[in-house]
Amino acid sequence: MNNDLTAFEKIPVKIFSTSEEGSVHVAREIAALIKSRQKENKPCVLGLATGSTPTRLYAELIKMHQKEGLSFKNVYTFNLDEYYPMPPDALQSYVRFMREHLFDHIDIPKKNIHIPDGTLAKDDVQDFCKSYEEKIDRLGGLDIQILGIGRTGHIGFNEPGSSEKSLTRLVTLDQVTRIDAASDFFGEENVPRKAITMGVGSIMKANKVYMMAWGEGKSSVIKKAVEGPVTDQIPSSFLQRHRDCTVVLDDAASSALTRIKTPWILDSVAWNEKLIRKAVVWLCQKVSKPVLKLTNHDYMEHGMGDIITEFGSAYKVNIKVFNFLQHTITGWPGGKPNADDTNRPERAKPFPKRVVLFSPHPDDDVISMGGTFIRLVDQGHEVHVAYQTSGNIAVFDDDAIRFADFVRDFNDQFGLSKADGARFYKKVVQSLQKKGPGQLDSPEVLKIKGLIRRGEAKAGGRYVGIPDEQMHFLDMPFYETGAVKKKPLGEEDIKVVMEILERVKPHQVYAAGDLSDPHGTHRVCLAAIFEALRRLKKKPWAKDCWVWLYRGAWQEWDIDQIEMAVPLSPDELMRKRRAVFKHQSQKDSAMFPGSDKREFWMRAEDRNHATANAYNDLGLAEYEAMEAFVRYKF
Incomplete structure (x- = not known):
């Protein structure tokens, strides 16, 4: 070094x-x-x-x-x-x-x-x-x-x-x-x-x-x-x-x-396209200028003079980076049919595409890329959502009691076994009353909490517009411990991911690349997807499958990393919010909010607004909001 x-x-x-x-x-x-x-x-x-x-x-x-x-x-x-x-x-x-x-x-x-x-x-x-x-x-x-x-x-x-x-x-x-x-x-x-x-x-x-x-x-x-x-x-x-x-x-x-972040201010570096993009975006933010207004002086004053030496002028560098950023923006995340896709982030063909959207928890699909999810469905693609875990530990005890009460009253109202419903309700309530802080739920309570999350996911999917048969609940075994601490990723976890990929044979896969998730579930779910794709890479469908990584509620891609940016109109952002609202057990107060006290829909919207504003500050078109993706090549 x-x-x-x-x-x-x-x-x-x-x-x-x-x-x-x-x-x-x-x-x-x-x-x-x-x-x-x-x-x-x-x-x-x-x-x-x-x-x-x-x-x-x-x-x-x-x-x-x-x-x-x-x-x-x-x-x-x-x-x-x-x-x-x-x-x-x-x-x-x-x-x-x-x-x-x-x-x-x-x-x-x-x-x-x-x-x-x-x-x-x-x-x-x-x-x-x-x-x-x-x-x-x-x-x-x-x-x-x-x-x-x-x-x-x-x-x-x-x-x-x-x-x-x-x-x-x-x-x-x-x-x-x-x-x-x-x-x-x-x-x-x-x-x-x-x-x-x-x-x-x-x-x-x-x-x-x-x-x-x-x-x-x-x-x-x-x-x-x-x-x-x-x-x-x-x-x-x-x-x-x-x-x-x-x-x-x-x-x-x-x-x-x-x-790592700004090596050019320390010494001369071997410039490549990615590093140039990173440096130019940093320079814009440093001097508060859009890309096309950067001058030779700006480059020279911030340790980037050798880029000018290589390209001849700030103008040429600016145009190169501006064009790249502009070409990441698309309103057609599945590819635009009958269009020249030379400078588009996604292929025009085939159209429509088969898509698998992997959601680590039952709400990550709509929180993290709800606007893109809606676009893909509206534009006619066959979108499948694979909910990787049940999310059962993230449901409050009060919600479990409420649904157990519903089962009891449902049985009574519809002439089913009143005694069975009453016994089930009593068992659930007693289990939760005996449970100390941080102790594990009983199997019955975990099942109820998992069904709550599943029902919310279905409501969100239906609102977006996909049929029930295109919603897949993988219930990956590593997650089902009932505790925050999970089991290591195992062979069964990888197999259930491989099965859904083999069944759909997608042209596109969306996966959560959000490694800042505080409880680690996203990281394990992504590892399972990567391993499944590695094993399936020789399949004919896999050779024509592109993988796009989105970020969750915790962090966004840096602007220089983004390879596809999907703009959202105010109406689309509102539709995304309504889809997130279908997850009522996570509304108002989530079990694991992390250090950020904002509700998940607020975090998502603030992040989408910030991405659009960052593009605007760089001199690109002004949009209401944007969702961002990075392509993973397996």
Whole structure:
């Protein structure tokens, strides 16, 4: 790596294409140290983290144990944190997390495992924390500390304001942290307000630190931690002062770093069409000008003079980028029949097309691309929607009771078995009354909640205009755990996706490329689609199938990435809103809203307006709203 490109980075950063590759790298480093210490007949002391970030790392360590004979008998572990209070067998307990993701699958002695105790009386916490630090010190300190990073820049539960010298202690959780944890606890009100955490000072004493981050959602805070000033408002920035810290990222998490986002301001770069588009769009936003008004001076003043040297003038570069952006805009997402498609994002033929729209949850189809969905149907294409998961955990208990009550009254009104209806209603109500915060629903309740989401999806599809037989409910097995934590993607998941593709033999596939989804379902659903397409790529229909990726409620494609932009009129935007409204269980207040308090329809409309405004600011035609897509070539 050219040192000039990392000039802004105050911590060494390793970037991998995927989180899997990054996790394997860190796992190999840990394994090498364990083996080295075994040869020396010495212990290896690891500081471990929880959450979604290290799960693939732990899976790789388990694989090394089971297939390569890696032993953990000389390993001592100290976990970063635990909620307080928290019983060890609770679904959200980090004791349970570590057992399920690592300890139950390796040969580490139980006496070597240390996790903060969430069951202590409050008066005993301080002594416990002091003892925790002493145990680490007696073993010679942490050899390696594994970290994730929170949206506030926290490491462990060291929230903004934490001291660089802080040690293991009881802390009060930041509101943002509690919001981010809400999905695990089935509601923010159930998230504990406190936690026991190792301090920044405890972490800084480790011999080696790996801070890992995956996904676009972490990119902005990574930039602050790595490139920004050292401040207690971003506790992870203290790692700039650590003697041996490495930040391990996937491509998405690295996207805000200067060397990735704007490398031309650091050094000369090898310009290609994608990088030129990215740079020109950035320059327009920087100087608040449309593309065609950029001057040679603008390019020269912002580290982009070599583009002018190559093309001869700003005018030529501007025209090239403007034409590309203009050619992404189409009112015919399925292709316009009998038209010259040379400069259109989609093919004119065949027409009409068979389309499969994959929707990870039962409402992603209309929230994320409802306007395009409506266009495709109105323009005569055969559109199938494949709802990948039931979405059952995202339904409130009150709605389940309401529908159970409906079943009871329905049976009574239509002369069916009144006793059976009454028994069913009583069973549902008693099950929900006994359920504690964050506990799993009974199979009956899960079924009701799944049927609620299914009925809403059908209502949305009918409103858009497709028949029931073109709505497919895949109920992918990985999702059906009843808990926020899902099973890994399995063979059965891939098979159900392959089956719908083989049945429809589509010319177009739409899939959610929204990897910022906070609970990970979109990421797993997309992996299943990609694997299914990989296996089917030699089929005759697959050779003529184009895949378009849309974004969900969380984030939009950058303007320079967009390859198809579908403009929406005010009337079409209203039709999209009405389709979203069919999902009544997610209206007003969703179970897992994330950190954004806006309703899903509001997020979608604001995002669609913003995309249209961004095109307008670049000097393109002014539209009410736009939905954006990127083509995936498999």
